[in-house]
Amino acid sequence: MSQETRGAAGTHASSSRDEKQKSKGGKPNLDRGLQDHIGHKLRSIYDEVVKEPVPDQFLDLLKKLEKSETTQAATGAGRRSEGER
Amino acid sequence: MTVSQQLRDELIGHIPNLRAFAVSLCGSVDRADDYVQETLVKAWSNMDSYKEGTNMRAWLFTILRNAFFSDYRKKRREVADVDGQMAARLAAHPEQDGHMDLDDFKQALQQLPPDQREALVLIGASGFSYEEAAEICDCAVGTVKSRVNRARHRVAEALNVTSSQDFGPDRTAQAVLSITSVGGSRSSAG
Numbered sequence: 001m002s003q004e005t006r007g008a009a010g011t012h013a014s015s016s017r018d019e020k021q022k023s024k025g026g027k028p029n030l031d032r033g034l035q036d037h038i039g040h041k042l043r044s045i046y047d048e049v050v051k052e053p054v055p056d057q058f059l060d061l062l063k064k065l066e067k068s069e070t071t072q073a074a075t076g077a078g079r080r081s082e083g084e085r
Numbered sequence: 086m087t088v089s090q091q092l093r094d095e096l097i098g099h100i101p102n103l104r105a106f107a108v109s110l111c112g113s114v115d116r117a118d119d120y121v122q123e124t125l126v127k128a129w130s131n132m133d134s135y136k137e138g139t140n141m142r143a144w145l146f147t148i149l150r151n152a153f154f155s156d157y158r159k160k161r162r163e164v165a166d167v168d169g170q171m172a173a174r175l176a177a178h179p180e181q182d183g184h185m186d187l188d189d190f191k192q193a194l195q196q197l198p199p200d201q202r203e204a205l206v207l208i209g210a211s212g213f214s215y216e217e218a219a220e221i222c223d224c225a226v227g228t229v230k231s232r233v234n235r236a237r238h239r240v241a242e243a244l245n246v247t248s249s250q251d252f253g254p255d256r257t258a259q260a261v262l263s264i265t266s267v268g269g270s271r272s273s274a275g
Contacts, residue, residue, distance in 0.1 A: 003086070017171075027234060027235070027238055029234055029237075029242060030234065030237040031226045032237055032247065033235070034241055035237060036239065037239055038209070039187075039209045039210075039238055040192045041187065042190075042209045042210050043209070043210050044187060044196070044207065045109075045187060045190065045191055045194075046105045046109060046206065046210035046211070047210075048105075049104050049105035049108050049114075050102055050105045051100070051101070052101065052104070054097060054100045054101065055118065057118070057122070058100055058121065058122065058125060059097070060098075061092060061122060061125055061126070062096070062097065062125065062129070065088075065125075065126070066088070066093070066118065069087050069088070070087070071088065072199045
């Protein structure tokens with residue numbers, strides 16, 4: 001029950017030592033309050049983008065894709081070059 | 086195989102989240118929208134490999150992040166310190182949204198290694214479970230957890246959270262101080 005080794009693992013603010021410990025036994029989890037604060041900021045910047053209306057370029061793209069599908073289906077021009085390259 | 090109206094509508098419904106995820110990964114709206122564009126094209130032409138009723142959002146996110154990381158790995162081979170360059174670029178052109186601390190946060194986010202940034206966003210913002218995130222990233226759940234944890238630590242460090250001035254109440258500052266001195270008496274010389 002050596003507290004010395006337990007104490008050493010998560011004490012250093014610098015991340016260089018912890019980076020080497022890739023697998024289990026890395027840093028302890030960040031304080032709950034900080035986690036929440038970071039999560040809150042993260043969601044603020046993320047939601048900024050989610051709230052934006054879908055840009056026209058994507059709606060136009062999907063329309064184009066739909067159109068070319070119907071065209072291909074109608075003319076049968078889709079797959080003739082498969083296997084040629 | 087034509088894509089049904091229903092699938093098309095569902096696809097459109099995921100675009101806002103897909104964009105938000107892409108912006109977080111890239112740090113730039115323009116680059117993000119390029120990836121979203123590419124993702125939509127791939128999704129459309131591979132719609133027959135999407136199983137209806139399964140998690141379309143996760144499927145789309147996977148397509149997008151695979152393209153991002155593929156480019157990222159290529160770039161790394163060509164240019165050293167890709168992350169540092171990106172962060173420097175962001176620092177030179179701060180977004181004028183009037184929120185100083187959000188700007189700092191955005192910068193801190195972009196300074197993270199992309200795998201950590203991705204994990205943090207998937208778990209903390211996109212609302213995926215650890216299992217879903219692990220599938221998207223094609224790694225173990227434990228790996229996602231440790232990336233999220235490291236990301237949080239790095240962000241906190243980058244924001245210089247060592248005093249209460251950023252976060253107000255003393256209680257939080259004490260909590261911060263307590264995590265940097267676990268084990269009490271054995272604090273090392275700085």
